[in-house]
Amino acid sequence: MATFTVGTRGSKLALTQTTTAAEALASHAETDYELITVKTEGDILTGPLAQMGGTGVFASALRQALFEKTCDVAVHSLKDLPAKDLEGLAIASVPSREDVRDALCSADDLPLRDLPQGAKVGTGSPRRAAQLRAARPDLEIVDIRGNVGTRLARVRGHGSAAEASPQAPNAARGDLDAVVLAGAGLKRLGLEHHIAELLPPEVMLPAPGQGALAVEVRAEDAEPTAPLGMALALYDDIPARLETSAERGLLARLNAGCSAPIGGLARYDDNPDGGATLRLDSVICAPDGSRTQRAGAEISIEAGADRRVSVERAVQLGTLVAEQLLAEDFGLLKHVVDS
Numbered sequence: 249m250a251t252f253t254v255g256t257r258g259s260k261l262a263l264t265q266t267t268t269a270a271e272a273l274a275s276h277a278e279t280d281y282e283l284i285t286v287k288t289e290g291d292i293l294t295g296p297l298a299q300m301g302g303t304g305v306f307a308s309a310l311r312q313a314l315f316e317k318t319c320d321v322a323v324h325s326l327k328d329l330p331a332k333d334l335e336g337l338a339i340a341s342v343p344s345r346e347d348v349r350d351a352l353c354s355a356d357d358l359p360l361r362d363l364p365q366g367a368k369v370g371t372g373s374p375r376r377a378a379q380l381r382a383a384r385p386d387l388e389i390v391d392i393r394g395n396v397g398t399r400l401a402r403v404r405g406h407g408s409a410a411e412a413s414p415q416a417p418n419a420a421r422g423d424l425d426a427v428v429l430a431g432a433g434l435k436r437l438g439l440e441h442h443i444a445e446l447l448p449p450e451v452m453l454p455a456p457g458q459g460a461l462a463v464e465v466r467a468e469d470a471e472p473t474a475p476l477g478m479a480l481a482l483y484d485d486i487p488a489r490l491e492t493s494a495e496r497g498l499l500a501r502l503n504a505g506c507s508a509p510i511g512g513l514a515r516y517d518d519n520p521d522g523g524a525t526l527r528l529d530s531v532i533c534a535p536d537g538s539r540t541q542r543a544g545a546e547i548s549i550e551a552g553a554d555r556r557v558s559v560e561r562a563v564q565l566g567t568l569v570a571e572q573l574l575a576e577d578f579g580l581l582k583h584v585v586d587s
């Protein structure tokens with residue numbers, strides 16, 4: 249087939265993720281690709297992320313580029329995609345997932361429990377802020393944003409920044425005691441030496457879709473007979489696809505986006521009989537962390553189950569868990585619904 253074009257945001261993380269996906273697709277399809285950098289609203293606006301309102305600020309320009317045929321393939325961080333599918337486009341692959349956990353990066357590499365009383369911890373995410381406050385009510389949460397390097401520099405100090413060498417990661421200090429970032433982003437950028445602690449899901453439930461990529465194309469290009477169809481299908485990973493389908497099902501039913509204080513994590517585990525269990529856990533937090541509401545459920549997936557049926561069941565699992573949260577609503581849900 250002819251060369252295909254792949255749209256990407258300009259950040260280092262986006263370029264790394266997009267290149268990984270493009271290389272995999274090109275090798276499955278035995279062809280070449282061309283990268284096209286697209287500027288997105290999320291990269292241009294500077295206000296706190298949580299106040300920018302609406303979902304998908306990072307994704308919309310890339311999707312526009314697909315519709316306009318500026319590119320054939322768009323690679324997104326799955327957690328930045330709105331939970332509702334968009335008519336005319338298809339998520340053709342969800343490749344195998346990176347680490348799903350949130351990472352604490354702190355001065356002197358202190359874990360969460362050892363941070364000094366009243367320590368300043370930076371995050372722009374209401375979900376992370378609320379769960380940090382629930383675990384450590386004494387912390388001072390500071391609203392920050394920017395790319396991974398900028399955020400790390402708030403702890404490591406500017407001269408050292410994200411590019412601090414593994415030999416001297418603590419060469420300088422910033423104005424914060426710690427920041428929380430997705431472990432996946434740090435690992436993909438080769439910055440895992442900055443991670444003091446990968447926060448366990450019991451303490452910090454990650455954002456739905458965290459650590460996963462979504463490869464999106466125009467719907468007709470996802471067909472098995474389309475030039476890239478087989479390559480896209482080969483790049484799709486069943487566990488990652490089912491986990492993220494459940495997590496997106498949860499968000500879709502709650503009508504919530506990535507700036508809502510909602511955590512959701514599904515895990516796919518193989519069973520000895522050849523089948524698997526898909527379990528989804530979720531949390532909604534009061535923004536001040538004073539209350540949290542949890543719900544979870546699981547389904548079993550038979551050996552050799554049809555992929556399309558399993559995806560539908562995963563989405564239903566998300567809906568079911570969302571409805572458990574809605575049924576027991578203690579008034580926290582009014583914080584989650586995006587306008």
Ligand SMILES: NCc1[nH]cc(CCC(=O)O)c1CC(=O)O
Pocket residue numbers: 325326327328428429430432433457458459460461
């Ligand atoms: N919202 C920004 C964003 N979107 C995806 C990632 C990291 C990679 C991932 O979670 O897959 C990040 C940065 C972060 O949350 O620290």
